[in-house]
Amino acid sequence: MRIIALLVLAVAASACVKDKSSIDEVVGSDNISGYVSLYDDGVGKVDDSGMTVTVEGVTPAVSAVTDAKGYFILPELRYGTYTLVYSKAGYGTYKRHNVDHTVELGGTFITPTPSLGQLAKASVVSASASVVGSEVKLSVSTSPAGSMANTVYLRFFLSKNKEVSSTTYMYHSANYISNMNPFVFTIQKSELESFGYTAGTTVYFRVYADAFWSNDYLNPVTGRLVFPNLNLTTPAPGSFVVP
Numbered sequence: 001m002r003i004i005a006l007l008v009l010a011v012a013a014s015a016c017v018k019d020k021s022s023i024d025e026v027v028g029s030d031n032i033s034g035y036v037s038l039y040d041d042g043v044g045k046v047d048d049s050g051m052t053v054t055v056e057g058v059t060p061a062v063s064a065v066t067d068a069k070g071y072f073i074l075p076e077l078r079y080g081t082y083t084l085v086y087s088k089a090g091y092g093t094y095k096r097h098n099v100d101h102t103v104e105l106g107g108t109f110i111t112p113t114p115s116l117g118q119l120a121k122a123s124v125v126s127a128s129a130s131v132v133g134s135e136v137k138l139s140v141s142t143s144p145a146g147s148m149a150n151t152v153y154l155r156f157f158l159s160k161n162k163e164v165s166s167t168t169y170m171y172h173s174a175n176y177i178s179n180m181n182p183f184v185f186t187i188q189k190s191e192l193e194s195f196g197y198t199a200g201t202t203v204y205f206r207v208y209a210d211a212f213w214s215n216d217y218l219n220p221v222t223g224r225l226v227f228p229n230l231n232l233t234t235p236a237p238g239s240f241v242v243p
Contacts, residue, residue, distance in 0.1 A: 032101055033073040034110030036066055036086065039117045041211040041229070042151060051091070051116070056083040070113070077101060084110070086215075090118050092228025094215040117213030122152045123233035126182075127207045129240035136192065136240050138185040140207050145181035152178040155214075155227065156185060156207045158195065164204040164237050166230050171195045175210050189243050197242050206237045 032055075038048045048070030054063040055074060064072040074084075079101050086094040094116055101108045126141045138156060146152035154176045157169035166172075176185065185207075189199070197203050211229035219226050 028103065029076045029078045031073050031075050031107035032077055032099065032110065033107060035070040035113045037070055037113055037115045039115060039213050041118045041121050043212050051086055051088040054085045056085050079103065086114065086116060091116060092119055092215045094228060095217050097217070097220055115213050116215050117211035117229055119229050120153065120209040120211045120231040122209040123231045124207050124209055124235065127235055127238055129205065129238050131240055131243050134189040134243055136187045138205060138207065139182045141182040142178065142209055146178035146183055147181065148179050153210045153212055154178050154183060154207060155210045156205055158203055158205050160201065160203065162204045162237060164206050166208055166227055172225065175214060192242050199242050201242045202239055203242060204237045204239045206234060208232065208234050
């Protein structure tokens with residue numbers, strides 16, 4: 001009986017060691033690393049150094065600053081899911097949600113490399129709408145003016161709510177390239193219908209200057225894209241009635 005008892009204890013001890021090993025693996029740690037590629041508010045490449053990458057919500061704080069090649073390394077983070085925050089003076093803050101940091105040889109390497117731009121330098125000074133047949137035309141002027149020598153990037157937002165903005169919207173446009181002043185967006189009635197706006201509906205709009213690289217990311221709480229590089233200097237919302 002004593003021999004059997006000793007065998008039981010040995011098996012139990014072995015199981016404990018095995019369980020501890022699996023726990024250690026789950027709560028282990030390693031590095032998160034990656035690169036950034038930095039630009040001005042257009043397509044001009046700039047120095048990749050000096051961007052701070054921070055792990056959101058971690059205490060004590062964990063962060064790293066990119067070197068001349070845009071490389072960063074966040075050391076010895078416990079395995080888990082993280083949000084990385086990319087910030088630098090003159091740039092709209094970019095966030096990378098749901099980074100899955102799991103057991104990988106050499107740690108977790110972030111791909112693809114984000115291309116991040118500076119805040120839009122232009123601003124919108126006027127925006128008006130007119131209905132022509134089955135089209136709506138949004139006429140937008142900026143400072144400095146868009147021209148062949150000075151490309152400006154524009155993005156508009158639509159809503160049925162008169163408080164439409166870059167954070168409260170039902171539809172957002174692509175990033176348009178403006179080489180003229182004023183620049184005219186032409187929106188077909190069929191497009192508006194595809195956005196959910198039927199004939200007779202009052203639609204409110206707002207237009208902002210953006211950067212070529214908008215640093216946009218999806219906010220997992222609101223389900224909306226965030227556009228960090230918009231120049232928020234812009235007129236109050238305008239409106240039009242869908243033809």
